[in-house]
Amino acid sequence: xxxxxxxxxxxxxxxxxxxxxxxxxxxxxxxxxxxxxxxxxxxxxxxxxxxxxxxxxxxxxxxxxxxxxxxxxxxxxxxxxxxxxxxxxxxxxxxxxxxxxxxxxxxxxxxxxxxxxxxxxxxxxxxxxxxxxxxxxxxxxxxxxxxxxxxxxxxxxxxxxxxxxxxxxxxxxxxxxxxxxxxxxxxxxxxxxxxxxxxxxxxxxxxxxxxxxxxxxxxxxxxxxxxxxxxxxxxxxxxxxxxxxxxxxxxxxxxxxxxxxxxxxxxxxxxxxxxxxxxxxxxxxxxxxxxxxxxxxxxxxxxxxxxxxxxxxxxxxxxxxxxxxxxxxxxxxxxx
Amino acid sequence: xxxxxxxxxxxxxxxxxxxxxxxxxxxxxxxxxxxxxxxxxxxxxxxxxxxxxxxxxxxxxxxxxxxxxxxxxxxxxxxxxxxxxxxxxxxxxxxxxxxxxxxxxxxxxxxxxxxxxxxxxxxxxxxxxxxxxxxxxxxxxxxxxxxxxxxxxxxxxxxxxxxxxxxxxxxxxxxxxxxxxxxxxxxxxxxxxxxxxxxxxxxxxxxxxxxxxxxxxxxxxxxxxxxxxxxxxxxxxxxxxxxxxxxxxxxxxxxxxxxxxxxxxxxxxxxxxxxxxxxxxxxxxxxxxxxxxxxxxxxxxxxxxxxxxxxxxxxxxx
Numbered sequence: 137x138x139x140x141x142x143x144x145x146x147x148x149x150x151x152x153x154x155x156x157x158x159x160x161x162x163x164x165x166x167x168x169x170x171x172x173x174x175x176x177x178x179x180x181x182x183x184x185x186x187x188x189x190x191x192x193x194x195x196x197x198x199x200x201x202x203x204x205x206x207x208x209x210x211x212x213x214x215x216x217x218x219x220x221x222x223x224x225x226x227x228x229x230x231x232x233x234x235x236x237x238x239x240x241x242x243x244x245x246x247x248x249x250x251x252x253x254x255x256x257x258x259x260x261x262x263x264x265x266x267x268x269x270x271x272x273x274x275x276x277x278x279x280x281x282x283x284x285x286x287x288x289x290x291x292x293x294x295x296x297x298x299x300x301x302x303x304x305x306x307x308x309x310x311x312x313x314x315x316x317x318x319x320x321x322x323x324x325x326x327x328x329x330x331x332x333x334x335x336x337x338x339x340x341x342x343x344x345x346x347x348x349x350x351x352x353x354x355x356x357x358x359x360x361x362x363x364x365x366x367x368x369x370x371x372x373x374x375x376x377x378x379x380x381x382x383x384x385x386x387x388x389x390x391x392x393x394x395x396x397x398x399x400x401x402x403x404x405x406x407x408x409x410x411x412x413x414x415x416x417x418x419x420x421x422x423x424x425x426x427x428x429x430x431x432x433x434x435x436x437x438x439x440x441x442x443x444x445x446x447x448x449x450x451x452x453x454x455x456x457x458x459x460x461x462x463x464x465x466x467x468x469x470x471x472x
Numbered sequence: 473x474x475x476x477x478x479x480x481x482x483x484x485x486x487x488x489x490x491x492x493x494x495x496x497x498x499x500x501x502x503x504x505x506x507x508x509x510x511x512x513x514x515x516x517x518x519x520x521x522x523x524x525x526x527x528x529x530x531x532x533x534x535x536x537x538x539x540x541x542x543x544x545x546x547x548x549x550x551x552x553x554x555x556x557x558x559x560x561x562x563x564x565x566x567x568x569x570x571x572x573x574x575x576x577x578x579x580x581x582x583x584x585x586x587x588x589x590x591x592x593x594x595x596x597x598x599x600x601x602x603x604x605x606x607x608x609x610x611x612x613x614x615x616x617x618x619x620x621x622x623x624x625x626x627x628x629x630x631x632x633x634x635x636x637x638x639x640x641x642x643x644x645x646x647x648x649x650x651x652x653x654x655x656x657x658x659x660x661x662x663x664x665x666x667x668x669x670x671x672x673x674x675x676x677x678x679x680x681x682x683x684x685x686x687x688x689x690x691x692x693x694x695x696x697x698x699x700x701x702x703x704x705x706x707x708x709x710x711x712x713x714x715x716x717x718x719x720x721x722x723x724x725x726x727x728x729x730x731x732x733x734x735x736x737x738x739x740x741x742x743x744x745x746x747x748x749x750x751x752x753x754x755x756x757x758x759x760x761x762x763x764x765x766x767x768x769x770x771x772x773x774x775x776x777x778x779x780x781x782x783x784x785x786x787x788x789x790x
Contacts, residue, residue: 172655172726194625194661195592195653226591226626261512261563263541263577265590433782437574438563439511444778 139319147288147320148178148253148309151295152215154322156186159213162299164190165200166217175219176255176314197223201230201252208250208304209238215299221256221270221308235304236279251298255309257348257398258446260439267435267442269399271308271347275375275408281305281329282376284347288318290333290373297327305329310348332379334386338368340460341392344383344409346372349396349447356453365460375405383409384417391422394459396452401429423462428455485755487529487685488744491521492759494545495741497554498716500763501544501561501575505720510562514575517545519683519715522740523648524549526688527616530696533584534613536602538595540620541576542648542714543588550585554762558770565776572776593619593626596645600632603641607703614642614699616692621709622653624666633673636705643705644696645670648682650714655726667709675705682710683740713738 142150155162168175170183170192183190193200197218204214218224224231231252238246258267275282281303285291291309298305335350336357345353350371357367368386372379387393393413395406406427414425428447436442498518504510517524520542528549531537539546547557552568559566561575568580579587586602589595599617606613623629624647636643647666651658670677676698680691688710695706713735717724724732745752783789 167653168655170656175655192656192660195622196625196627198627199625223591226594226628259512261510261574263574263590264572265577431782433785434572436572436776436781437512437577438571438776440563440775441571441778441781444781 137321137323139321141317142288142292142320143315143317144285144288144291144310145177145314147292147318148295149180149182150320150322151292151299152179152182153185154296155213155215155299156182156189159299161211161213162189162215163207163212164215164217165193165204167193167195167219169217174217176311178217178253197227198230201227202234204250204252205230205235205238205248208248209246213249213299215251215253218252218254220266221254222265222268224254224270231274231280232277236277239303240279247302248304249302250304251295252304252306253295253309254307255311255314257310257312258435258442259312260442261437262435263437264434269308269347269397269430271375272399272403272405274306275405279304280376281374282308283329283374284308284310285373286310286313286347286350286371287316288320290371292320292322293324293327294373297329300326301329303329308347312348313351316351330374330377330379332373332382333371334368334382335371336367336369338366338390340366340390341394341456342368342370342383342386342390343394343396343456344370344372345396346375348398352447352449352452353396355449356456359453360456360460363457365457367456372409378412380409380412380416383413387413387417388420391420392459392462393421393425394428394456395425396428396447398430398446400432401427402432404429423459426455426459428452484686484744484748485751487525487689488748488752489755489759490525490549491685491741491744492756493554493762494521494525494548496760496763497544497548497557500767502716502720504562510575512574513719513721514561515542515719516716517542517714519735519739520648520650520712521545522685522744523646523682523688523710523712524618526685527646527692529685529689530693531584531616532613534611535584536586536599536606536613536615537584538586538599538602538615538617539588540592540595540618540623541588541590542620543578543618544575546618547578547580547583547585550580550583552580552583552585554766555769558767559773562770563775564770564773566770566773570776593623593629595619596623596629596632599645600636600641600643603636603643603705604639606642607640612700614644614696616644616646616696618646618648620653621647621649621651621658621662621666624662624669625653633675633705637673637675640703641705642699642703644692644699645705645707646692647707647709648712649709650712652714652718654718655722665709666707670707673705675707677706678708680708680710682712683738683743685740685744712740715739
């Protein structure tokens with residue numbers, strides 16, 4: 137099997153092309169995805185290749201998701217592009233009250249076989265309505281599958297898994313990572329939805345991350361290694377279904393846990409990871425677990441401000457270094 | 473009396489000066505994006521200047537105006553100081569939003585501009601609320617919201633139009649139809665034009681040449697008066713062209729050949745200049761000088777203090 141070097145966005149494009157070629161029932165819906173080739177190029181060339189199965193919709197997110205749902209339960213396999221994750225908020229009813237319920241209530245006779253792709257996160261100058269990281273909203277909803285790819289290989293594999301799945305899957309891509317290249321095995325077997333990835337082995341701490349934060353964590357890991365700290369990095373990839381096995385195995389070995397995400401801290405998915413690890417392996421922890429996330433705030437447009445809000449490489453590194461230097465195994469008392 | 477009514481006749485020079493100010497401001501922003509002094513992308517209203525200029529010439533200070541992410545022109549037409557606008561867009565600690573809003577989401581309520589919005593169609597529900605307050609307060613003013621043709625397909629827009637009609641709200645909706653919903657032709661996405669949808673909500677629906685500030689001003693003046701006196705919403709669809717990309721990095725490969733060239737022949741700034749004659753050049757030069765002076769002033773504004781990045785989210789903070 138040969139690997140091809142692709143950008144993240146091109147990997148998305150190839151997964152969509154694969155789906156349109158593989159499943160005659162695939163349709164792709166979105167704003168500006170036809171002739172304009174998609175606002176970020178995810179659908180480049182698909183309209184000319186597949187014509188009427190690549191559908192430009194009005195700017196109507198609620199109708200887009202609801203239409204995808206209706207088409208899905210009627211035998212099609214829709215993939216919807218929502219331009220920014222912030223725009224998912226416009227379609228909340230369709231996603232939470234409609235998509236997430238229909239299989240359960242219909243006893244599996246209605247199959248919401250649809251994929252919602254979007255991209256999220258802050259980039260310099262992006263405004264408060266184009267920068268939020270919203271995965272925790274949807275990971276809270278039973279009935280939805282939620283994934284975040286951190287590189288081109290995962291972007292390709294996870295989108296193929298999503299489209300092949302009979303469950304409704306939401307994929308939060310990273311606009312910031314779209315131009316980053318990686319090796320992709322285009323002919324790899326189709327994965328099923330779920331599965332974390334050990335991005336790097338390590339002995340001193342376990343760092344769990346996903347999506348846009350993963351490259352920053354890997355960069356921090358390199359710098360920490362120069363200081364003699366060995367950090368394992370688990371790229372969670374899927375928040376639902378959640379694959380904690382590699383996390384627990386690593387924590388067992390390292391005794392220290394950090395979770396890093398771009399979304400803000402309070403009720404972020406990092407809280408869920410920390411809670412689950414603590415419930416299962418709390419007595420193995422040598423130090424209190426650490427959450428590294430955006431501060432709880434709205435995302436300001438000015439890069440000077442957004443840099444202060446977001447968990448950038450420097451903050452990730454210093455907080456991980458503090459975790460490494462933290463209290464020895466079981467030395468912290470409740471009153472500390 | 474509004475500025476354009478001096479001596480009972482429309483003051484063409486004043487309108488032209490405003491339009492030049494917007495055009496030169498937007499051109500300067502494009503240059504600032506290209507030189508990377510401005511981070512991210514911007515949505516410019518080049519080609520659509522006559523709509524905010526004409527409309528605001530017919531509005532009063534007490535009217536509430538809500539725009540879209542393509543809303544710098546409305547800010548300038550509402551007389552938001554240029555230096556403050558530049559500073560905000562450049563991410564500096566501007567007197568407007570301290571860099572928190574930026575180009576697509578700035579707010580200037582002191583100037584009667586509640587602000588821009590980066591969610592398509594989302595300004596309309598809030599505008600209905602601003603109209604409701606004016607009705608209940610007996611203010612004798614209106615709420616005016618600018619949306620694009622693409623926004624006419626958002627559910628919240630239709631919910632708000634109906635709500636405004638049944639509650640009898642002094643709401644004026646101005647649909648800037650530039651032919652494209654972001655990057656897709658509006659005609660391919662919209663079953664019925666905006667002005668024809670208005671009567672379905674028992675609203676007056678007008679079409680106006682959005683490249684003629686005088687026509688816009690006259691329509692807005694008449695419709696605004698009716699909206700206030702009869703306490704019921706109305707809609708004006710202003711036909712125009714966007715002469716630049718949807719956003720600053722948009723190569724516009726989706727446009728058919730010749731379309732932009734034809735649109736440029738209807739450039740509202742050039743059209744008004746031709747009407748004004750030889751005085752136009754001097755007005756434009758003065759506007760450009762104002763723009764450069766404002767940019768220099770904005771560059772002297774410091775960047776915001778990151779220590780306050782999470783302050784001001786709540787009224788009461790511990």
